[in-house]
Amino acid sequence: EPDETQAAFDRIIERHDRIEPRDAMPEKYRATLVRQIAQHAHSEIIGMQPEGNWLTRAPSLRRKAILLAKVQDEAGHGLYLYSAAETLGVSRQELTEKLIAGTQKYSSIFNYPTLSYADVGTIGWLVDGAAICNQVPLCRTSYGPYGRSMIRICKEESFHQRQGYELLATMMRGTPAQQEMVQESVDRFWWPALMMFGPPDADSPNTEQSMAWGIKRDTNDELRQKFVDMSVPQAERLGVTLPDPDLRWNAERGHHDFGQPDWDEFMAVVKGGGPCSAQRIAHRRKAHEDGAWVREAASAYAAKERQP
Numbered sequence: 522e523p524d525e526t527q528a529a530f531d532r533i534i535e536r537h538d539r540i541e542p543r544d545a546m547p548e549k550y551r552a553t554l555v556r557q558i559a560q561h562a563h564s565e566i567i568g569m570q571p572e573g574n575w576l577t578r579a580p581s582l583r584r585k586a587i588l589l590a591k592v593q594d595e596a597g598h599g600l601y602l603y604s605a606a607e608t609l610g611v612s613r614q615e616l617t618e619k620l621i622a623g624t625q626k627y628s629s630i631f632n633y634p635t636l637s638y639a640d641v642g643t644i645g646w647l648v649d650g651a652a653i654c655n656q657v658p659l660c661r662t663s664y665g666p667y668g669r670s671m672i673r674i675c676k677e678e679s680f681h682q683r684q685g686y687e688l689l690a691t692m693m694r695g696t697p698a699q700q701e702m703v704q705e706s707v708d709r710f711w712w713p714a715l716m717m718f719g720p721p722d723a724d725s726p727n728t729e730q731s732m733a734w735g736i737k738r739d740t741n742d743e744l745r746q747k748f749v750d751m752s753v754p755q756a757e758r759l760g761v762t763l764p765d766p767d768l769r770w771n772a773e774r775g776h777h778d779f780g781q782p783d784w785d786e787f788m789a790v791v792k793g794g795g796p797c798s799a800q801r802i803a804h805r806r807k808a809h810e811d812g813a814w815v816r817e818a819a820s821a822y823a824a825k826e827r828q829p
């Protein structure tokens with residue numbers, strides 16, 4: 522009975538319990554999860570590129586080892602997330618093809634260039650900081666495999682955030698040129714980091730339904746506010762300024778007031794018009810094509826192993 526199935530689904534959602542792959546679920550719930558999890562997985566994979574740009578130019582062996590480990594962690598996050606998406610009946614191959622065809626999105630933030638080594642620190646501090654703000658509540662998302670994948674991802678993201686902060690703190694104890702490099706990097710990344718949380722709630726077509734289904738646990742604006750409140754004391758401690766003249770503590774609200782990012786820029790970047798959008802996709806497409814022989818060899822080997 523379809524109504525029985527819907528009622529069983531609704532009861533699980535109301536109890537804030539988990540939907541598992543074998544449970545019946547409305548088609549739109551499944552499609553929304555595939556959309557969000559795929560976009561999330563693609564972000565982890567594309568997100569290797571901006572920082573990967575500095576691997577060969579890290580200033581010391583220690584920094585290089587840290588950065589290498591971090592970029593590898595992002596690959597791992599992408600793979601857990603593709604696996605979570607596969608429990609919904611889509612394959613990694615299919616999702617990758619949609620990414621390189623430009624029909625599935627990935628986070629806007631990874632379309633900005635990394636122009637200085639300080640960007641590695643800023644990405645850790647602000648970009649991974651924003652990712653944690655958004656992803657910790659997703660540990661409680663209503664779809665079991667997605668929520669469970671978030672637990673380990675968030676632990677690793679916390680480590681990434683601290684390594685970024687530590688890198689910037691080290692540079693801020695350095696020469697005036699290093700301090701300027703940090704400030705210039707923070708100036709470039711602050712607004713794009715705020716955009717990571719998605720459009721304002723009033724312009725977010727998916728939030729209401731995703732909250733009702735327990736896929737999202739907080740709205741875009743709630744998480745953006747949390748991120749601003751968290752970042753201000755960290756910026757003070759570092760000794761950098763955040764490039765927002767409207768940023769100030771509001772004692773009545775118990776939160777910081779802050780300015781709005783350029784939402785036209787956001788929309789342009791989301792539609793594929795970011796400064797590095799074409800380059801990111803071209804790079805991913807080439808890696809996919811160059812890796813075809815590895816996939817073919819692995820499949821041929823697996824088929825041979827299956828023969829008696």
Ligand code: ACO
Nearest residue numbers: 560561564565627628629652716717718719725726727728
């Ligand atoms: N970059 C690119 N696209 C975005 C962004 C962004 N920063 N924010 C929103 N969008 C897209 C949405 O995917 C949606 O697209 P679609 O409906 O055409 O598929 C559209 O803009 C409208 O946005 P919302 O209705 O607010 O979409 P949603 O409810 O999915 O909320 C959010 C967006 C908050 C990003 C949500 O999908 C989410 O929490 N995703 C999981 C976290 C994630 O993907 N993080 C990746 C970056 S962090 C990292 O990888 C290190």
